[in-house]
Amino acid sequence: MGEIKSDAEKFKKHAELALNTYNDRKEWLIRGEDDLEDGQFQEAILMFKKVLEGKDQFDNKKFNEVTHKANELLRQAQGGKLYDELSNKLQSGENKLEKLKFDEAISIFEQIAKHEIKKESSRINKVKDDASELLEQTLKAKEQYLAEQRIQEEKRRAEEVRAEEKKENEEALQEKKEQGQSLLTHQEAKNLVYKYLLNKYTKTQLNNPNVFLEYDHDKDNGDYIFRLYEVVIDNPETKEGHQATWG
Structure with missing residues (x-):
């Protein structure tokens, strides 16, 4: 139970x-x-x-x-x-x-x-x-994107090269201008020499038709060399003569 x-x-x-x-x-x-x-x-x-x-x-x-x-x-x-x-x-x-x-x-x-x-x-x-x-x-988009990036990079580099060349050309041109401004022409230099010679000679002497002030050559340092001379007539009939250097 x-x-x-x-x-x-x-x-x-x-x-x-x-x-x-x-x-x-x-x-x-x-x-x-x-x-x-x-x-x-x-x-x-x-x-x-x-x-x-x-x-x-x-x-x-x-x-x-x-x-x-x-x-x-x-x-x-x-x-x-x-x-x-x-x-x-x-x-x-x-x-x-x-x-x-x-x-x-x-x-x-x-x-x-x-x-x-x-x-x-x-x-x-x-x-x-x-x-x-x-x-x-996505694979195609990545490939296209990378190709475009390479093209852009090539363009960027080409632009940099052009900019650098332009800068160099501008600098060279500016340098030439500065050099041109600093250098005297032969005529400008001749005028200065003439003024200097007035301290040694009279105007009459320098303006004599037989007296000549002429550019001769450049020195190695770039200075102009002028020659002052007189043509002396030895034979009036033949006009033959010689040059007498004054300086």
């Missing part, structure tokens, strides 16, 4: 535990469904996993129905979470591409395109296809 009572108590406790466990799982399942509907995939996944914990502890129709549904909804939640993650990654890659961060964009698109999925999903496959297409576009 005591053993029968003991078995009855055990059965009652087991039944109560089963009921409580079933009610808990049913509540978690409902909460998970609400989270799934709201797009809260991570929260939904946690609820469905709680439902599936110890699912083999009770084997009856009610528990099997709950666990079966939890399994199905768990896959949906995991698929939804993966879709969101890949979609966000895709958007991040597009943002990198807009900012011309080609290598970062390429890395992101490659990760998405090569991502393996356990269960076929048209939405996720669409994201993967978009990533593959963007990857191809």
Whole structure:
């Protein structure tokens, strides 16, 4: 009699535990469904996993129905979470591409395109296809961008060379101008020499038609050398004579 009572108590406790466990799982399942509907995939996944914990502890129709549904909804939640993650990654890659961060964009698109999925999903496959297409576009855009950069760099260097040549030419021209301004012409130098000679000779002497002040040559240091001389007529008839150097 005591053993029968003991078995009855055990059965009652087991039944109560089963009921409580079933009610808990049913509540978690409902909460998970609400989270799934709201797009809260991570929260939904946690609820469905709680439902599936110890699912083999009770084997009856009610528990099997709950666990079966939890399994199905768990896959949906995991698929939804993966879709969101890949979609966000895709958007991040597009943002990198807009900012011309080609290598970062390429890395992101490659990760998405090569991502393996356990269960076929048209939405996720669409994201993967978009990533593959963007990857191809990004590789071409990078190649074109680098080519344009090389052209711009060559133009920049050519402009620098032209600017340097122009600067050198301008400096050389300015130097020539300065030299030209600092140097006297032969006539200017002759006038100065003439004024100097007035300290030694009279105007009459210097203006004598037979007296000549002429440029002779340049010294090594650039000074002009003038020669002052008189043509002395020895034979008035033949106009023959000689030059007498004054200085």
